[in-house]
Amino acid sequence: MPTNLSDALLSAKPTSAIVRTGIVTDWDPQFLQVNVGGTEIQAAYLDWYQPPIQGDLVAVLQQDSSWLCLGRYAGAGFNNILNPSFEDSVPTATAAPGTIPLNWFSFTAINGAVATPASVNVNTDTDAPQSGQVVNINPNSPGGTLDVVLTSSAIAVQPGELYFLSTYAANANFTAPTGAFTTPPTSVQLMACWFSTDVETFPSGTLANDYTMIERVQFLRTKPPYTFMHGAVSVPSAMTNGGFLRVGLRCEFPANAVSSIRFDAVACRRMG
Secondary structure, rough: OOOOOOHHHHHOOOOOEEEEEEEEEEEEOOOOOEEEOOEEEEEEEEEOOEEEEEEEEEEOOOOOOOOEEEEEEEOOOOOOOOOOOOOOOOOOOOOOOOOOOOOEEEEEEEEEEOOOOOOEEEEEEOOOOOOOEEEEEEOOOOOOOOOEEOOOOEEEOOOOOOEEEEEEEOOOOOOOOOOOOOOOOOEEEEEEEOOOOOOOOOOOOOOOEEEEEEEOOOOOOEEEOOEEEEEEEEOOOOOOEEEEEEEEEEEOOOOOOOOEEEEEEEEEOOOO
């Protein structure tokens, strides 16, 4: 007696697949988070694509409800930041005022009257995302609050362009009082800082709205692990003749802050 194979044939019928382009926004050991046409989707990825990098422009294959990342487009997803992970700078044992990493230009106190200004140096940190060098910002602020910004190299931009910014941040050496549960008090921001020229420093002397806050993390936790900060930003239409973007790493130190903040793997990639 013949067997009815209709159901088996229907289930084995091939379905069409489509290829889409997207931007990697997050990942873990099993899946990628990809922004495809403004929608966040979860996709598997191939073994050779290791490690994925936030901001990569990738090809993703969709079949029914399943997504697979085929990999990064060659020549796409370029990081516009010079010395993004501070590997081009020589590590120093102490945070001396003014020792800004190579290709990082502005280290600015925004408010707060303190006897000793904040300082910066480059350290080696095995807890960092790339287990290499990081920038370390020390408040040096006994008795006073301090709000400081470290800015990246300048990137020429035009109105309407879309950029994806990201970094990793951590509280380096906060110690809670004995027998007490205390949240680390320092907050941090990832910013897009806008300028009319590539020689301006933050805050801009020519633009009224000179930055866009991409993400703010309150009470940044101690490492490990580092906290991932990220987001997309469009160049303001007010910059009609173009201008420059610098990525800003902002620390909001409270009064009597004693622990330093570290950043690593700063990225700024054009999305469109």
